[in-house]
Amino acid sequence: MREVWWISLIKAAVIVNLIMVAFAYTTWLERKLLGRMQNRYGPNRAGPFGLLQPFADLIKLVRKESFFPSAAHESLYIAAPIASMFTALAAFAVIPFGAGWKIWHYHVDGEIANVSIALILIFALGSIGVYGAIVGGWASQSKFALLGSMRTCAQLVSYEVSLALSVLGVVLMGQSLNLVDIVNKQGATIWFFIPQFAGLLVFLFAMIAETSRPPFDLPEADTELVAGYHTEYGGMRWGLFQTAEYINLITLSALAVTLFFGGWHGPYAPLGPVWFLLKVFVFVSAFIWIRASVPRLRYDQLMRFGWKVLLPVATINAVITALLVVWVS
């Protein structure tokens, strides 16, 4: 049964806003958790427990002067953060968060768009998102920004390969690129993190590198590059880059949950989205924890790890999975 088009539209609007709220409170959670892990309080002035802090930040960023360097290529400089933000938000469209419901006499799907190439679509949008960083860094016409964007570009391209290869095992087992099919298959058989444990590990490492989070935050290593590709950005334009980064973190966490941890399936009650949100929350918190615990890698270590460890492991995992799938069937 197909969904009516206006339900899809309403759902898309709701989900986009929910993701923005999720982003806002991910920053709050990150600052709170990091604070507690470093023996301080974190934000605690705006509202109870500092809960209004994200909105205070937003108002501050929006009201800042929107300058740009006099040498900058104006149109590209403005377009880059928009491109980053667009690809980050669009990728969530294909992630399923529920089994679908019948509300009144309309059918509502558990995702915005159910497409047969969902997984490739997410990776395609991710590969377009790289342009936000590289174009932004180049259009600023500043050395630090350019060096930062070169690093970002090299890192993201390197780890994209491992990321794509690491999910190949899941695709082979689920026998589909459609995320809904993959989740259904996991519900019917076994969550794929058990048979695909090597794939999961590679996915998690590559995912931290793709979202440039510590310990793989070399694109923005402040001590070396000031702030990387967004050195020359300020106000809400910088805010857009930052938003895109956090939304990518949420999306990739959701993708990990979908591919390896059974998506919306849960052990006891069929609560759908609640299980999904809970799992994503665990993932995001774990990444914040990693940020607090592990120091940044050196650049050559990062590259060696990506090409000489993750890529071979992901490839071997894919080959073995392919052999086993053929052998079992």
Next chain:
Amino acid sequence: MIVATVGNVLVWAVWIVAAFACLGSGVAVVSFSNPFYSALALIGNLGSLAVLYLLLSSEFVAAAQVLVYAGAVMVMFLFVIAYIGPRTESPWAGGPSWQAVGAVLAASALLVEIIVVIGLKAGGRLAHSHHIGGSFGSPSYVGRLFLSDHLLAFEITSIVLLVAAIGGVILGAHSRRATDEVPPL
């Protein structure tokens, strides 16, 4: 009925926008003086081609086009251009004469092709095929074609790519050895 009409109008609108974006960005690639802008225009061109693929219900090819060409390959172009720095030159200023001859030949071949297609269509010989099934363009359909009808081409392509990768490794190793031999200052 009304939904079908709206759908048709939508398909036409998307087709017109994508086709003209394709042509416009193609012209932009050769007319920008800054190579960085040319590369960005090429990304736009590949992207609008992907939209045209989508309209032909080949969603897998469209996504692969964006992922491989607009994503991975063009990032390398931009990377190199950004590294080398702005070296602008006028795009319409001369160049070797064989390039001009080649361009004219390619353009006239395309023109002949377009005229032939329009002629076939006018003669009613380019009839719609109704053999396209629901799975057309899906990953499994494309994959089955790769491993059956087009196996040879598929395998030859993989060998060519492998050779290119080995060549890249050898070139890289060679240049590294050359720099190693420089005595420390």
